[in-house]
Amino acid sequence: MQIKECIVSAPGKAILHGEHAVVHGKVALAVSLNLRTYLRLQATSTSKVCINLPNINTFLSWDVTALKQLLPDSGAELGNVNELDAELVRMLRNFVGVSNGTLDTRSMAILAFLYIYLCVFAQSGELPSLTVSVWSELPTGAGLGSSAAYSVCLAAAMLCASGTIPSPLSDQENTARWGEVEMELINRWAFQGERIIHGNPSGVDNAVGTWGGILRYRSGKTTALSRVPMLRILLTNTKVPRSTKVLVAGVKDKMNKFPSIINPVLESVDAVSCTCEQTLTEMASDTPTPEHYNVLEELIDINQHHLNVIGVGHPSLDTLCRVTLARGLHSKLTGAGGGGCGITLLRPGTVACSVVQNTIQDLRDCGYDCWETRIGAAGVQQHSPLAVKEEVLEVLARY
Ligand SMILES: Nc1ncnc2c1ncn2[C@@H]1O[C@H](COP(=O)(O)OP(=O)(O)O)[C@@H](O)[C@H]1O
Ligand SMILES: C[C@@](O)(CCOP(=O)(O)O)CC(=O)O
Ligand SMILES: [Mg+2]
Structure with a gap:
């Protein structure tokens, strides 16, 4: 052949x-x-x-x-x-x-x-x-x-x-x-x-x-989101190994054990995603304002707490959130969690370059890899x- x-x-x-x-x-x-x-x-x-x-x-x-x-x-x-x-x-x-x-x-x-x-x-x-x-x-x-x-x-x-x-x-x-x-x-x-x-x-x-x-x-x-503002995102790899398969199975076990507790958390994550989508659409139609970024940051914090509740957090991710918050930036895990990577939202223009550079240095001092990424490839x-x-x-x- x-x-x-x-x-x-x-x-x-x-x-x-x-x-x-x-x-x-x-x-x-x-x-x-x-x-x-x-x-x-x-x-x-x-x-x-x-x-x-x-x-x-x-x-x-x-x-x-x-x-x-x-x-x-x-x-x-x-x-x-x-x-x-x-x-x-x-x-x-x-x-x-x-x-x-x-x-x-x-x-x-x-x-x-x-x-x-x-x-x-x-x-x-x-x-x-x-x-x-x-x-x-x-x-x-x-x-x-x-x-x-x-x-x-x-x-x-x-x-x-x-x-x-x-x-x-x-x-x-x-x-x-x-x-x-x-x-x-x-x-x-x-x-x-x-x-x-x-x-x-x-x-x-x-x-x-x-x-x-x-x-x-x-x-x-x-559904492709065509109307989205230019988002600046910092990616951090805590380098803590994990397996998606194991983490996904762990969430299922928790759902089976505590359905009335975990199901509402997943409903709330759904509402976070929908509110984020709505905010991004608004930002794309109007000029993005500091208030829009306040909402995006609050959603990141809420979701990170939810992800901890369903058992996919990790001390290395808690450190990421704490270190970035000390510089006024908000982070959450991304993907399956349990280690691995997190994302940090950067405010375009309003964030002085030194804040980003200092945050990257702080995270590297923790032993993490950290870099700004381009999205939408x-x-x-x-x-x-x-x-x-x-x-x-x-x-x-x-x-
Ligand atoms: N470049 C690659 N070469 C071979 N296998 C890969 C490669 N990238 C990913 N894989 C497979 O995917 C697994 C990692 O998947 P997963 O635990 O879902 O993590 P993630 O998708 O977040 O990187 C690896 O252990 C391997 O089985
Ligand atoms: C946890 C999950 O939502 C994303 C997993 O992503 P990753 O394999 O950790 O890159 C699982 C899934 O959607 O299949
Ligand atoms: Mg995967």
Whole structure:
């Protein structure tokens, strides 16, 4: 089978409000980041399928003939794009030697890769020999949606290499995006990848990785927010490791144990997201005022308290909030919490530059990574090698 080589990328995300609540049908507001995951897919004649994941120090390969044993004899459909094929996941666990219930999310990255590879290529008729290398500018397992950016890249590359979707690149363009129909398909396969890595994802992260921009997300419905003011956001990585899968399961346990206490908290998070959206819309239609920023800051504080109540806070995040508040800035965790990253809202113009610089220094003194980010980056893209930064191309070409 002649497959099409490709390089694709997808952005990470920050959730402004609604993490965890969104898993239970509430609204989330999320933005794409200017940090991306890159994937290169190469055709080979080695009769092997190889995966190189330098961010998580994982390099593996399998014989195509061994992978063919996993295909059903009957020619029955393998892995449907709308639901996870639990039997295939079970077989893959046995195949790679991962026990059910493992917390090793690195193994989950392998399972997600093999799952999407088998399903997409089985549908197109043949399992090809290939090498996939992935490199990300995102910290992995830190709340910035690295698992979704990874899953979106896997889905886009495999759908494109198999010819299921066309390449959007043309002679004039070295970077291009797919149309709505193709992006919908990429997003659905990426969601299956997220299911393998996260257990019970809401789908918000893969939606941002696919569409990019600033999104409102609720129960599978994505709306792009076109009227949003320029927001300045500081990102801080506490570097405390955590697993989204474990944190999401912990919230579910708390809901089961104290439904009458936790459900109203999730309702209140929903109201925070809706009030934030309303405020952002007002700010975009009028000139943003200090009062608008007061509201955004109060919403951040309220949500951070709610996230502590549902059990996804961490002392490192308490420190982040305290250190930034000492400089008059408001912060909350972003993503699954339990460590990982937080966001801090900066007031444009009204905040003297020295305040931002001093805050960044204070946070670095705590041992955290801290940087100002640009939001609203493009969603999944295909690139010709000419359009990829030299250092990224160099890492991808190393394997
Ligand atoms: N660049 C990458 N290479 C390989 N696996 C990745 C990469 N980025 C993310 N992953 C997968 O996603 C997992 C982290 O996902 P998660 O716990 O949801 O954190 P987050 O999505 O916030 O970064 C990793 O352990 C790995 O399985
Ligand atoms: C906690 C949650 O709302 C976001 C998780 O994001 P991340 O994997 O921590 O980047 C889970 C989800 O929406 O699937
Ligand atoms: Mg994730």
